[in-house]
Amino acid sequence: MGEKMLMKGNEAIGEAAIKAGCRFFFGYPITPQNELPEYMSRRLPEVGGVFLQAESEVAAINMVYGASCAGGRVMTSSSSPGISLKQEGISYLAGSELPAVIVNIVRGGPGLGGIQPAQSDYFQATRGGGHGDYRTLVYAPSTIQEMVDLVMMAFDKADAYRNPVLVLGDGILGQMMEPVEFPDEPPPEPLAKPWATTGAEGRPPNIISSIILDPELLDKHNWHLMEKYEQIRKKETRWEIYDPYEAEIFLVAYGTMARVARAAIEAAHSRGIDCGLVRPITLWPFPERAFDELADRARAYLSVEMSTGQMVDDVKIAAAGRAPVYFYGRAGGVVPSPAEIVKKIELIFEEIKGGSKRA
Amino acid sequence: MGEKMLMKGNEAIGEAAIKAGCRFFFGYPITPQNELPEYMSRRLPEVGGVFLQAESEVAAINMVYGASCAGGRVMTSSSSPGISLKQEGISYLAGSELPAVIVNIVRGGPGLGGIQPAQSDYFQATRGGGHGDYRTLVYAPSTIQEMVDLVMMAFDKADAYRNPVLVLGDGILGQMMEPVEFPDEPPPEPLAKPWATTGAEGRPPNIISSIILDPELLDKHNWHLMEKYEQIRKKETRWEIYDPYEAEIFLVAYGTMARVARAAIEAAHSRGIDCGLVRPITLWPFPERAFDELADRARAYLSVEMSTGQMVDDVKIAAAGRAPVYFYGRAGGVVPSPAEIVKKIELIFEEIKGGSKRA
Amino acid sequence: MTYQVIMAGFGGQGVMLMGTLLAYAGMLEGKFVSWIPSYGPEMRGGTANCMVVVSDVEVASPVVTEPNCVIVMNRPSLDKFERVLLPDGLLIINSSLISKEAERSDIRVLRVPCNDEAMAVGSAKVANMVALGAYLAATGAVSFESVEKSLKKALPERRHDLIPMNMEALRRGASYVNR
Amino acid sequence: MTYQVIMAGFGGQGVMLMGTLLAYAGMLEGKFVSWIPSYGPEMRGGTANCMVVVSDVEVASPVVTEPNCVIVMNRPSLDKFERVLLPDGLLIINSSLISKEAERSDIRVLRVPCNDEAMAVGSAKVANMVALGAYLAATGAVSFESVEKSLKKALPERRHDLIPMNMEALRRGASYVNR
Amino acid sequence: MRKIFERPKSLAEAAQHYCPGCTHGIVHRLVAEAVDELGLAGRTIGVSPVGCSVFAYNYFNLDFVQAAHGRAPAVATGLKRVLPDRVVFTYQGDGDLASIGAAEIVHAAARGEKITVVFVNNAIYGMTGGQMAPTTLVGQKTTTSPYGRQQEVAGYPIRVAEMLSTMEGAAYIARVAVISPQSVARARKAMLKAFTAQLEGKGFSLVEVLSTCPTNWGMTPVEALKWVETAMMPVFPLGVFRDWEVGEA
Amino acid sequence: MRKIFERPKSLAEAAQHYCPGCTHGIVHRLVAEAVDELGLAGRTIGVSPVGCSVFAYNYFNLDFVQAAHGRAPAVATGLKRVLPDRVVFTYQGDGDLASIGAAEIVHAAARGEKITVVFVNNAIYGMTGGQMAPTTLVGQKTTTSPYGRQQEVAGYPIRVAEMLSTMEGAAYIARVAVISPQSVARARKAMLKAFTAQLEGKGFSLVEVLSTCPTNWGMTPVEALKWVETAMMPVFPLGVFRDWEVGEA
Amino acid sequence: MDKRVVFDEERCKGCELCVTFCPKNIIYLADRLNRQGYRPATVTEQEKCISCAICARMCPDCAIEVYKH
Amino acid sequence: MDKRVVFDEERCKGCELCVTFCPKNIIYLADRLNRQGYRPATVTEQEKCISCAICARMCPDCAIEVYKH
């Protein structure tokens, strides 16, 4: 590891990408992620890469498509409305099995909404806001250091699985500064990409396409993709359980919210209620196994989100009726405070003391 | 009711819209829904309306936005990739609380995919493929007549709730002909829209916008929207239970797939296994209550989809661990046959005979 | 009774219209009906087919995976659809264009020289009606009168003079049943 | 110990830099730190603030909702942030620009004429350092030496001649503590 | 004593949030003056973009719609098709109109959509903090062209007025500036004429206004006006590019 | 005995799916001939659109990428930026390029993106069954302009070559037809020149080819060629609109 | 004497556009701050004003009214 | 005699573009159908062919090869 630096999240993402060998960035300005393209516009020319401000998010994601076809390590970033515009392109990347890293520094919606931090693009990120049956790995870091580590990993996973990988942050993670270290080692030799369209000299032509008009063949292609996603589910699901007090109530939170949740857990502890935290690090695949592990113990789950309630669906699926699932959230850029969360925890505590196991 | 006509689904949607008082259509060609804009281009000028082929799906949804601001009854339609491009616009419509009807005649994906019928945009339709916390009513007709009825209703609900409403069909529903009747009565007097931007003569200016930079206010706006969605959930959830044999195994299917499921149910019956069907008519709100009704009886659910598995998530949430949830699906334009489904039913029958209640 | 039929041929042989007329006639007789076309990108041309269901009960699945009749107007359609026919099902072969015989022995086969009969009544275009006539005679799915009424609905007024020729083609097709 | 501070003022008063220096210094001392700015559309100008946490333990929430210190460099910031300060917390008021007194009585208040002291050392631009000096003297969150090191990192080489002036401002601010 | 200059009626009292010396404010006034002079206040609907002028709806006493980034021409089209006897205008920045919204503006012009477009070209993205715009000059430094816009990498500025003048649907297209009393007076005439084109049903009309962004250009407001003249005008010459009354200009 | 005409090496053996007499096939051959003549086969990457030519990748012996509808120029940009020493071209229809992809083509030209665009203008949407295109002529009947394109409602055809010629980044822009041996010969030269512009790093190049759609026009292939000449060419005049060797043409 | 040119000081952002273009050179920024924190433009020598309204037409914030006697 | 102009009949779609442009007017559509169902273009009077390759250059399906002696 190199020297510790105090770095803004958006810039740390940029540096992490460069450290991971990313040399191509196509993006379009939008708050609160502007420092990322700005950083890339300074740094990429220094390392022989290309920064290009696209005419729109739609163009940017399609430039990413082209650069990925050419075998480049490539990235784009945006915030909520811009990510909506990329949905067709993301579906194409998944359909054509192309690697790419896409960063969403989420802000409040819907519509133009606001520019303060939010987590209201969870559904879009995990369920494929685009059309068709596809999935993308979704990393949800909760510190700048973790963001760096996951962004670097994202490039490798994208290449390994030939699939787009999303990194979901929020305005706070993008704008915040925290100490961060980058590995000293040079990036690993990138995977060979014999499928890339680099000119057919000395080999039969390579073709990259997602159109398959024959339903039987398209069905087959879809199941091939699902098998790949199943592999990802098996091997790449990540989560963290924070359980200092052997709790019966578990908060479920990711990203910035998970940090506030930890503060709330301490506050609740000081008021005599012990809680733990399930922190999904991959939002897709969702760590259902964490809930299986806790099944014997957890008497209630509380999904805490900077949204009006999205991840709570996955918590319900994962809990599978084995414990009631509660929700607390604020939207539009308001970050729930530890105090608010503790209040909700107290209510739940009262309820489950009553003994009912279903919400 | 008027005379029975044999009509193509796409054209029936167009006529239903006109009967419901829709006078504005903005769209962009894409298979398998082209007959709908084509029908509108012929018919709307006849009734004093406007058909406009937009330069893209993005432009089309934003024209819809403008027409809705002006108080017009307005519609657009597309198929999967085109609907992905509309996601930002749909989020804006929801954010600004504007009525509009959006038809998706789903085809196989992801990417360019194919043009045969599919149901792989379920997630996108029900979870908001766009950014932010919003929902849209989603109707899923399974006959052309029901399509007509729901399309007409969609306009009323869109106005009543000031929210976009989706109609989710598939290539078969769009291309198929079935007998259909239209009501004779003229459309009801449309709701007054005092909020519309029609020129501020004699009143203070109206403003339609979705930007709210103050997080507290945006949070409030989001919860206001959620309350509206809660109302919709309470009042507009629709489903049908088909249960001729007092079954213990229930198929869950919508649209075209629900019809095939009924054929499968008959076939299974003739092989000695009795099944029923839960057919969601609104996909959002999902009819969780149907599952509560069946909770005492159902020993297994089988979600059957023309996809690799999307609605199955909602079935799991609705079943809430009270019965195991199975899935069978084909993708890319292949419609699962009754025979395939019966095979799956037989497997489930074997399994639950074993007695385990969780999948 | 539920009639499930697949009709297939070259684009231009009128298989879509043939299916539509059957469905329309069924509707006029108060039956439950559905019709699904195959569809594809404009420039691909080639073969076309449709699936029709005519039934006394509500049509469960409009997708015909186990037809009790298949009508093939050209060779590629025979190759593609012979195998999906139910055992004991009816295969109508346009023998004007298809010299090959059916391969299966567990089905009923009716060879009708549709194009030849059509030319005989005055236009190759009514080959589809010859086939339909044979189908109706063999199954009684709908009556000739209903088809005639459907033709009146389906054809624009100025083409109604063609109806007699179409009906004649229908009758010629029918004449191939039980000879 | 966990220091949670909100610093607020007009854009241009250097509150962002002040917070950054504190965080940087904390990092150099091996502490856990975080810094969050307020951000908004470019053209809105007006007030700016940041939240800094310096702690011996991992920073749970970087969002400071219950600060134990608030530094306000202008009047609107006082109005906005006085009320969020924890009881017994420290409120540092730039008395050069804010004549109003604090309203609460359950807090500690330190009035420092930051702009005046800054002018005295040579530039209105170091008013932020005066405030930071007062904060450090009052809390001991980080050492002056660490701030000096941070300045070396934060300022470009060609501006290092400004460091002595900044340090002098820091000391002047410190002199307002416990007088 | 006679008041010879006051705020136009259609311009709201509300203080504007623009930076000191930003000429967005002048352009707002010119729009309001045109609406007032033609007596259109009660039947005009404005469409604001995403950009510094996103809140334009607060500054006019008119019905207003806020559109998605770049889509104001499409939104205006929807409005106008439902309300053909109303007057509809969009107010858009260079990022909004010429970058993400390039397709929408080209097609509104091609369709001869009877709307008026006020296009504020300040060669930069103001709202998001000074990134490169499609109208950024070669060599100009922005936060995403930190080494100056290099034509080899990022190409050349788009001349919107010239580009749209190739469209038969365009009735009136002009480029003006607001950097001096004289240029403001000419801009005022252009604005009037653009709305007149719409009123008379002649087709699409657009006024491109060379405007300043002192904040992101890093200049004083007065320096910024000079820069419009010395740096922008050579690349974006002023003039009338299409005028239905005189044929293609 | 000497073979004096044979299939160019870069054109694949595969039978093409185009309708009888559709001139997409001629344009394909011209592209392959240019690639062969310049010796670029091993280092050329094609980008096919969504449209009848979506399967172009099957018809060339070249690396190929299939792009989302309208986005071929953006995809080509991505390819070219990673592989600056390779030759990249897009092949696009009028719906793809001039309608949904209008922003992408305008910006590729403005950036002076070093790619070659083959733009097949057949005044209609072929693949989806004959809907109106942005290049559909006024009065022309299509499935979405059943009463003929009415300029009052649907505006005027976009002249892409003229529009893009306002861009400084465009090195070569020409409009050709493939309706006679003579016009095919000229089209061949234009194609060569367009690829040469890219090879020499001069900037963006585009050849607009007036092409037929007998199927959706409802004409025989031979009638369709005539219609190009009598109906399309008056609206879309042939010529060279920009040429880096002679300045703006 | 009645004023010819009246500044809405709270609206003024001190941009100096009026200062720059006044043909009589009589506008200057006052030595005080308004509530927004800007030094507002002002005129002392009202009698020198020719009521040309150039200042008002150049003011982005519509902070100037002009009168004629 | 060796042929000057050779048609790949299975590739031909009978569009008649070659027929239209042959300066010698020697191409016609044969009276049979190929496997695709089209009447293929053909030349009987090979000796009249001047090997101008105009037919080949107009053929959208690259179905023609031309030889010169």
Ligand SMILES: Cc1ncc(C[n+]2csc(CCOP(=O)(O)OP(=O)(O)O)c2C)c(N)n1
């Ligand atoms: C889809 C989408 N992309 C990006 C943004 C972020 N954004 C807001 S304003 C803006 C550009 C503003 O520049 P311009 O249009 O030139 O207007 P100005 O502020 O200069 O007046 C951008 C990119 C957004 N809100 N939505």
Ligand SMILES: Cc1ncc(C[n+]2csc(CCOP(=O)(O)OP(=O)(O)O)c2C)c(N)n1
């Ligand atoms: C996003 C999206 N919108 C629409 C379509 C449907 N679509 C396929 S091809 C096409 C138009 C083709 O017309 P053109 O580009 O002129 O090519 P041609 O077929 O005429 O050669 C359209 C609209 C699509 N595939 N994707």
Ligand code: SF4
């Ligand atoms: S950022 Fe620029 S364009 Fe925006 S208000 Fe400020 S000066 Fe004007």
Ligand code: SF4
């Ligand atoms: S539909 Fe038209 S453009 Fe497409 S292949 Fe057929 S003739 Fe050519």
Ligand code: SF4
């Ligand atoms: S009206 Fe004219 S003379 Fe008077 S202050 Fe304004 S600019 Fe100066």
Ligand code: SF4
């Ligand atoms: S132009 Fe207006 S805002 Fe600027 S200094 Fe003068 S009065 Fe103030």
Ligand code: SF4
């Ligand atoms: S080569 Fe020339 S002369 Fe010979 S057949 Fe072809 S067109 Fe006719």
Ligand code: SF4
């Ligand atoms: S031009 Fe080609 S395809 Fe057409 S008829 Fe002649 S040989 Fe056949």
Ligand SMILES: [Mg+2]
């Ligand atoms: Mg701008």
Ligand SMILES: [Mg+2]
């Ligand atoms: Mg076309």
